[in-house]
Amino acid sequence: MGRLSRLRPDQVGEDIRSLFETFLRERGNIPNMFRTAAHRPEILSTMLAHFRAVMGPGTVPVALKEMLAVRVSRINSCDY
């Protein structure tokens, strides 16, 4: 069990709800980390913007960035 509650789409404001709906549409789930961070919507919205800026198309191939994320998560014993 997570230590904090995870907010559902019906428990968040309109801005965050539309972000959640995008996740559901694009990947079939809303990551639990973001449902947890939704307790602080202002932080969550910039967290997501930063996540997209870092992990989206840029100057380094997206596949390499995904592999780096897997490698780091593995070292940290965190399932990604």
Next chain:
Amino acid sequence: MAKQFGVSDAALDGLKDPGRHPFPPEQKAAFLFADAMTDGPGHVPDPVYQEVRRHFSEAQVVEIACVVGLFNYFNRFNNALHVEVTLTDPDVIVRLVEEAGAVGIAVADFCDRVADILHQGRRYIRVGIYQRDKDRLVLRAWRGASSPPTSPGLGEGDAGVTGQSGVTRVAGPLLVVPVLVDGAVVGVIEVEGDRPAAIDEEDRPLVERVATVLAARLT
């Protein structure tokens, strides 16, 4: 997610120990940089940095350091707050299974795809899909570390017991669901979660719904 961006299973497996996998030199340099940045206080020795810089521009090094930093942030947040791994929503799983079955796909391929969807979407460590052939079950798809019995008789083993009874069974992390057509068993789906209490209130109705979709193809 990595697979969706073209990362192969072999590469994912290689990430357990990047030094021993034949990654291209620029990728290997990036992984060594990530390891150094992630271990302990994150000191990156000069030779490790220089090797990264030899392969990547300043902008690219910023981007790589941001990926490594971001995932250290996210991992620590998740570990500290015990945030659980995210599973795919049951409605989405059922929709994916329906879509996979809608395209005139062969039975074995369909079962394989369903096993994939359950294995990846719900993080089951074992998924077996069987089709009934008279008094035996024939394995059509399998995901998991151990190798399964390929053709258990009705009443034999986890799948065989449910194949005989026609009743869903939950035993610890194991969930075994019959595929029924007009009350008769035509197949069995068995899944196993990664810990004793892994099967929660979402899993049983989910796998039973998947069995209903599968039923139309296993007769």
